[in-house]
Amino acid sequence: MRALRPLLLIAGVLAAWEIASRSGLWNPLLFPSLAKIAYEFGLFLVQPERLMEAWVSLYRALGGFALAAVAGVLLGMLMGRSSLIAGLLEPLFSGTYAVPKLALFPIFIFVFGIGSLSKVALIFLECLYPIVIVTCHGARDVNRVLIWSAQNMGASRAAILRRVVIPATVPFIFAGCRVALPVAMIVVVITEMISSADGLGYLVIYSLSSLKTDRMLAVVIVISLLGLALDRALVFLRNRLVYWDRLDTYYV
Amino acid sequence: MKRIACLLLACVSIALQISADAAEPPLIRFGRGFAAEEQVWLMSARPDLTPNQGKRYQLKQILFQANPQRFQAYLAGEIDAGTAPGLSVIFANEQGLDIKVVASVCMEAAGKEWFSTTYMTKDDGPVRSVKDLKGGTVGVVGIKTATDLWARAGLLNAGLQPDKDTKVVPLGFPAMGDAVRTGKVSAGTFVEPFYSAEAAKGGLRKLFTAVDAVGYDHELLDLWFGEKFLKSNPEAVRAFLADYVAVTKYYLANTAQAKRDLHKAGFVRTPLEIYLKNADWKRDPNARVNVESLKKLSTFMREKLNWLEKPVNVDALVDQSYLPR
Numbered sequence: 339m340r341a342l343r344p345l346l347l348i349a350g351v352l353a354a355w356e357i358a359s360r361s362g363l364w365n366p367l368l369f370p371s372l373a374k375i376a377y378e379f380g381l382f383l384v385q386p387e388r389l390m391e392a393w394v395s396l397y398r399a400l401g402g403f404a405l406a407a408v409a410g411v412l413l414g415m416l417m418g419r420s421s422l423i424a425g426l427l428e429p430l431f432s433g434t435y436a437v438p439k440l441a442l443f444p445i446f447i448f449v450f451g452i453g454s455l456s457k458v459a460l461i462f463l464e465c466l467y468p469i470v471i472v473t474c475h476g477a478r479d480v481n482r483v484l485i486w487s488a489q490n491m492g493a494s495r496a497a498i499l500r501r502v503v504i505p506a507t508v509p510f511i512f513a514g515c516r517v518a519l520p521v522a523m524i525v526v527v528i529t530e531m532i533s534s535a536d537g538l539g540y541l542v543i544y545s546l547s548s549l550k551t552d553r554m555l556a557v558v559i560v561i562s563l564l565g566l567a568l569d570r571a572l573v574f575l576r577n578r579l580v581y582w583d584r585l586d587t588y589y590v
Numbered sequence: 591m592k593r594i595a596c597l598l599l600a601c602v603s604i605a606l607q608i609s610a611d612a613a614e615p616p617l618i619r620f621g622r623g624f625a626a627e628e629q630v631w632l633m634s635a636r637p638d639l640t641p642n643q644g645k646r647y648q649l650k651q652i653l654f655q656a657n658p659q660r661f662q663a664y665l666a667g668e669i670d671a672g673t674a675p676g677l678s679v680i681f682a683n684e685q686g687l688d689i690k691v692v693a694s695v696c697m698e699a700a701g702k703e704w705f706s707t708t709y710m711t712k713d714d715g716p717v718r719s720v721k722d723l724k725g726g727t728v729g730v731v732g733i734k735t736a737t738d739l740w741a742r743a744g745l746l747n748a749g750l751q752p753d754k755d756t757k758v759v760p761l762g763f764p765a766m767g768d769a770v771r772t773g774k775v776s777a778g779t780f781v782e783p784f785y786s787a788e789a790a791k792g793g794l795r796k797l798f799t800a801v802d803a804v805g806y807d808h809e810l811l812d813l814w815f816g817e818k819f820l821k822s823n824p825e826a827v828r829a830f831l832a833d834y835v836a837v838t839k840y841y842l843a844n845t846a847q848a849k850r851d852l853h854k855a856g857f858v859r860t861p862l863e864i865y866l867k868n869a870d871w872k873r874d875p876n877a878r879v880n881v882e883s884l885k886k887l888s889t890f891m892r893e894k895l896n897w898l899e900k901p902v903n904v905d906a907l908v909d910q911s912y913l914p915r
Contacts, residue, residue, distance in 0.1 A: 365665040367685055444765055451774055452727065452759050535757045540733065543760075546658045547734030548897065549685040 370552035378556035388541065392560055395526050395538040398454050400568075402461025403515075403522040409462075410469025410518070411511055417470065418477020419503065431470055439463045443529060457529040464525045465518035472517065476510020477503060509583050512576040519572060523565045616826040617648040618819075621660040621672030624653065625781060626696050626811055626871055629838040630673060632848055635855035639837050646829035656732065661687060670819040675736045676809035680888045683907045684898050688817040690909040693831055694879045695811035696871035698800040705869035706799040707740060707810075708785055711777040712770055713795045720748035720797055726776030729761035729769055734897065736800070736810065737779040739887075742895055743803035770794060782868040783860040804890065808883035810871055820912070827912045831877070835914055839875050881908050 352372060359369045382388045417424045417431075443460055450456035480503050488498045530539025538561055545554035577584045622630055633640050634651050643649055652669060654660040657678040663669045665687070674682070679691055698706050709728070711717040717726065723745065730737040738760075742752040750756050756776075761769055766778035767788035777797055780788060788794055801807060813834070820827055841848045846866055853862045860868075874880075885904045892898040 367687065368662065368665045444762075447761075447765070447774065448768065448772065452729075452761070452769075533760050535727075535753065535759045543733050547732070548681045549658060549661060549687065 367549055367551055370555065374552040375555045375559070378550075378553045379559055382556050382560060391537055391541050392564065394454075394536045395523075395530060395561075396564060398457050398530075398537065399461060399522040399526040401454075402458040402526070403465050403519055405458070405462045406465030406469055406518060406522075407515055410466045410514065411473050413466075414470045414473025414511070414514070415477050415503075415507065417474040418507070419499075424474070428474075431467065435467050435471070440525070440528060443532060447533060452533055457526060457534070460529055461522045461525045464521050468517040468521065469511070469514040472514030473507060473511050476507040476513075479510075480506040505582075508580050509576075512572065512580065516569065516572055519568050520565050523561060523568070527561055615645060615647050616823045617650060618671055618826065618830060619669045620649060620651045621654050621663055621669040622651045623657075623660075623673055623811075624655065627673050628848065628852060628870075629834065629841045629873065630695065630813070631852055631855075631857040632837050632841055633833060635851050635857055636837075636848075639840050640833035641836075642829035642833050647823075647826040649830070657735070664689070664816060671813070671815040673811050673813055676812055676884050676887055677734075677736055677739055677891060679812055679814055679907065680884065680891060680898070680902050680904070681734070683902050684900060689814045690817055690820060691812045691814050691879055691884075691907055692820075692827065692909055692912050693813040693834060693877035694809060694874050695813055695877075696873045697807055697880060697883075698804075698810045699807040699872035700799075700801045701872070704872040705782055705785070706801045706871075707737065708780045708799050709741065709744060709777050709797045709803075710770060710780055710788070710794040711797050712773065713793050715773070715776070717776050717797070720744055721750065723748070723756045723776050723797075724750055725755070727757040727759055727774075729766055729775040729778040730758055731763055731779055732760050733758075737781075739891070739895070739897075740800040740803040741777075741779065743890065744798045746894060747803065747805075767791065767794070782870070783864055786864060786868050804887070806883060806886060807872070807880065808887055809880050812879060813877070815912075820909070824912065828914075831912050832914045835875075835877050838873060838877055842873060842875055845870065877913060879908050879910055881905065884908065 355369070356372050358364060359366065359371045413427065417427050439460060442463075443456070446456040446460050450459050484502050484506070485498060488502050493501065526537065527539040527542065530537035531543050532539075534540045538557055541557045542554055545551075545557060573585060577586070620630075631651070633643065633649060637643050640649075652663075654663070654672070657674050660669070660672050660674060661678070661682050664672070673695055676691075679689065682689060697704075700706065717723055728741045728745070730741050732738065738758060741758050745752045745756050745758075752758055759775065761775065761778065763779070763781060763784045766775075766780060766784060769775045770778040771793055800810075815827055849858070849866055850862065852858050853860075853865060858865055881904060884907070888898065888902045888904055892901060
């Protein structure tokens with residue numbers, strides 16, 4: 339029963355949608371019934387070319403995210419532990435965090451081309467910020483008593499980093515990644531909607547252009563399920579690696 | 591006594607307001623675009639050219655950047671009418687949208703006196719003919735737009751399979767020139783005012799036009815109304831279209847002045863000297879719709895591009911009975 343609880347809200351939303359669709363208050367072209375959306379969703383799953391579009395979006399999103407994770411963790415750790423690097427980079431990051439990087443997409447197209455590279459580059463940039471900022475806070479907030487204790491026990495700087503700072507920062511790194519991963523999915527879909535001949539964003543625009551709202555919503559469901567699957571995978575990985583600080587123990 | 595007088599005064603003012611409201615002509619909430627609709631914009635920029643406006647109908651023009659959004663606004667009850675490319679109206683009809691094409695705005699037509707949307711490539715690049723686009727990319731302004739249709743038609747004519755042999759990617763008109771010059775796309779779509787500006791810069795060569803691609807003159811933009819509005823306000827629509835035809839004739843006879851007026855009213859942001867020199871699309875002075883061309887387009891969309899899942903009855907889609915006789 340407890341496992342079913344999260345599904346209750348989803349069931350409620352779906353029921354409200356179906357009631358709205360059948361009420362006749364809105365045009366069915368705007369509010370297609372769940373049956374129509376489910377039919378299109380089923381079609382999506384059995385058509386290899388559409389699954390291929392999902393794969394295209396997924397590898398772009400994961401490519402940009404992976405690059406951002408590597409660079410972001412490195413920069414965040416450096417900023418968190420070195421006042422010199424923090425002094426250099428923090429004004430840049432805090433000054434440009436609010437800039438909608440999507441506005442730079444036309445420049446990215448000219449630099450990296452219309453294909454996947456421009457999209458991966460933009461995803462990298464969008465994902466970099468949350469990972470850097472959260473990692474930096476994590477690295478900065480390491481309990482000083484732990485560091486002093488390690489120093490008193492004669493641990494070297496490398497040992498302190500390996501045995502104290504990194505383990506204490508890992509939960510923050512995962513927190514930054516959990517913020518960045520949905521951002522990667524959002525950016526890949528938007529950039530594909532703007533300029534692409536493939537991917538899920540392209541399918542969204544393709545469906546919208548011929549007023550096939552049911553097909554477009556089926557693609558939206560696929561995007562949302564992919565986002566959910568990626569997040570669950572990240573949480574699974576976190577709970578495995580950060581076994582001393584599992585997420586499901588927070589409410590105990 | 592004072593109270594009674596006040597009450598009477600209030601009743602009289604309410605009655606006057608109600609009668610004034612009843613006398614208000616119907617409001618047409620019109621979804622417009624941002625290109626090639628000069629005579630539509632002129633109706634708001636120069637209301638003095640539209641004697642029926644304000645008397646038999648009121649006009650409120652609302653700008654939309656894309657066609658699907660215009661139809662979504664119609665479905666949501668936010669607009670009553672609008673402009674749209676012929677193929678968008680065909681898509682809308684296929685999906686069961688209750689709209690009718692009532693007049694033509696402009697056409698893609700052959701002839702030196704008219705502009706036709708042009709596909710250009712790099713002058714010193716490897717693409718010498720459409721066949722050379724194999725393995726390349728063509729920039730269009732949007733997926734399933736008219737520019738997409740013409741690009742695919744041009745590729746099919748050259749024996750190439752769109753998406754397989756040649757990619758078709760969306761790209762904004764302003765970026766098209768640089769994208770072709772830097773080789774980001776092998777060919778791009780050019781409409782006015784970008785066509786004239788990019789042609790003047792040099793380095794680009796014409797590959798084919800929209801008319802070359804489909805092989806006949808055809809409707810580019812049409813004017814549509816929702817069926818409910820047509821049924822409930824036929825006189826307002828007739829009055830609107832009478833003004834529309836009058837403005838179209840004025841525009842064709844006084845193009846330079848009309849363009850100046852549109853520029854002054856802020857409908858066009860292109861520098862005036864460039865805008866005045868731009869070639870224009872063909873516009874029928876009586877706003878009659880070329881129904882046959884819409885039928886051919888619909889057949890092409892269904893049979894060659896697989897864009898339509900079911901046939902569209904174009905005769906039922908077009909209703910020109912509201913145009914002045």
